[in-house]
Amino acid sequence: MKIGFGFDVHSFAEGRKLILGGVEIPSDIGLEGHSDADVLLHAISDAILGALALGDIGQHFPNDDPKWKDVDSSIILKHCYSLVKKEGYTISNIDSMLALEFPKVSPFIEKIKFNISKFLDISPSQISVKATTTEKLGFVGRAEGAVAMATVLLIKSDFDV
Template sequence: MNIRIGQGVDFHQLVTGRDLWLGGVLIPHTKGALGHSDADVLLHAICDALLGAAALGDIGKHFPDTSAEFKGIDSKILLKRTAELISAKGYRVGNVDATLCLEAPKIKPYVQQMQQTIAAILNITIDDVSIKATTTEKLGFVGREEGVVAYAVALIQTV
């Protein structure tokens, strides 16, 4: 069995007037992430981790922010397409471990829904999706609530 790992990271500015999508779940908040798509940093980091594990480049290669096709797109679609790319290369997802960095809002009430959403898209169990969150103790752009960051690690294995 061939096992590979990949890591991904994504950053987005937080602004008023946008929805906050994290892990495919709409989170009530006064600010949302700014981006070409729905700006779901968690799903974007997971996409990059999966693509990196399969040596397929990054999210910008497959879903460029210069393309009208991806303007405002639901990042769950990007994750689904990423899973299809992984599958076409002969791999399946083993597990995903991700961390969100943001001061507010608290995401604990939404973690299980995020896990369910991601697991369903990747055709894995909820136990194969770990989502954690941390603050930066008011330090930097995350601490000032100007942005959000997500990190992800993914394991893929041959089918």
């Protein structure tokens, strides 16, 4: 078994879509980034790479490479999942947390879990997505951006429980 932790942060920006877990969330502002800035998929991708000791998404998808400009973050996540399979592992479960003051994302949690399950070919029951605010503290509390954290547990594909 291997465990990985991922963390990502993006600032809010005018004129951008808000994409979380591959789902467009209705909002007047989105997140700034070289890709589509899906902070949740980035945190999960980094957790996967961390579990495999393969660096981070910045190494695999450099933000100074125009090839990755505005890339859909599901492509990043699917690439990371291909490395999981290549190394002979499967995903046991994912636990993740979003922190942002607005908009309220709880109505979208099930759709986000379903999306992630499709990207990773696992059951939505293996995915936990939670959302919180920071009680108006820090840059998240001032509604300047969003944070996501994720933990992933990988098990060898031939592991008998």
